[in-house]
Amino acid sequence: MNREQKRMLQRQGQMGADGSAGSRRTSVEDVQRRRSGERTHPRDFVRQVREEMRQVAWPTRPEVVNYTTIVLFVLVFMTALIFGLGVGSEKFVSFLFTK
Numbered sequence: 375m376n377r378e379q380k381r382m383l384q385r386q387g388q389m390g391a392d393g394s395a396g397s398r399r400t401s402v403e404d405v406q407r408r409r410s411g412e413r414t415h416p417r418d419f420v421r422q423v424r425e426e427m428r429q430v431a432w433p434t435r436p437e438v439v440n441y442t443t444i445v446l447f448v449l450v451f452m453t454a455l456i457f458g459l460g461v462g463s464e465k466f467v468s469f470l471f472t473k
Contacts, residue, residue, distance in 0.1 A: 383389035414422070433441070
């Protein structure tokens with residue numbers, strides 16, 4: 375494990391500053407269930423999904439608008455570029471075969 379991975383684990387609270395395993399978010403029951411090979415009950419699965427979704431850093435509305443604008447601009451630009459290259463190569467090939 376390199377320094378970058380250790381720092382990431384420390385930020386997530388999964389490793390202490392001294393390199394020991396820190397407090398994890400999983401409960402003892404979850405660990406025991408995983409070790410015993412039991413399947414997770416759907417209710418527990420939904421609870422775990424909700425817990426994880428609370429930890430997601432959701433973008434703000436202006437960020438979403440900004441990212442969407444960038445994606446659409448790049449999409450239009452790349453479409454025009456590929457179309458232009460296709461038309462240009464078609465003209466070049468037809469020029470070669472007419473002579």
